[in-house]
Amino acid sequence: MDNMATEANNSCNVHTRQKKERELTEEEKTFIHIHSPTTTYLLQESICGGAFGQVSRAQNTCTKEMVALKFTKNLTSAHREACMISRIHASPGVSRSNFVKLLDCFTNGSQVCLVYEMLSVGLLKALELRKLKPWSLAQIRPVAKQVQG
Numbered sequence: 001m002d003n004m005a006t007e008a009n010n011s012c013n014v015h016t017r018q019k020k021e022r023e024l025t026e027e028e029k030t031f032i033h034i035h036s037p038t039t040t041y042l043l044q045e046s047i048c049g050g051a052f053g054q055v056s057r058a059q060n061t062c063t064k065e066m067v068a069l070k071f072t073k074n075l076t077s078a079h080r081e082a083c084m085i086s087r088i089h090a091s092p093g094v095s096r097s098n099f100v101k102l103l104d105c106f107t108n109g110s111q112v113c114l115v116y117e118m119l120s121v122g123l124l125k126a127l128e129l130r131k132l133k134p135w136s137l138a139q140i141r142p143v144a145k146q147v148q149g
Helices: 005-011 075-090 123-129 139-149
Strands: 032-035 040-050 055-059 066-072 104-110 111-117
Touching: 040 066, 055 104, 075 111
Parallel strands: none
Antiparallel strands: 032 040, 040 055, 055 066, 066 111, 104 111
């Protein structure tokens, strides 16, 4: 494992799968359950998939919050992604409202699960709504300046 992956593993607190003991409601029994060390997620529907992994809409059973649950088998890539998001949010002067929040990170069998806040519109949908017209430099510049530091 390279230094970046090792650092991400240490700083991003990737947990191993762990089941919680509690009674499920009838509604919960109709969905697939994914267990993290801190909560259980109910998969609702697949949102998209590709070379990066599979993303599904899910509900946190403790908070009832809807989340985006990303599954990937590439441990190194998942660790890098989680670490990068954590670093962005930890950077001084960065407006956290411009970046998606990583809520949880754990393994489920051979897959790494990254749990993100659910966005109202994803990047592809946003581009489709704009008829694939790119954003202007004036729209991108403030976010790019924050990432640059």
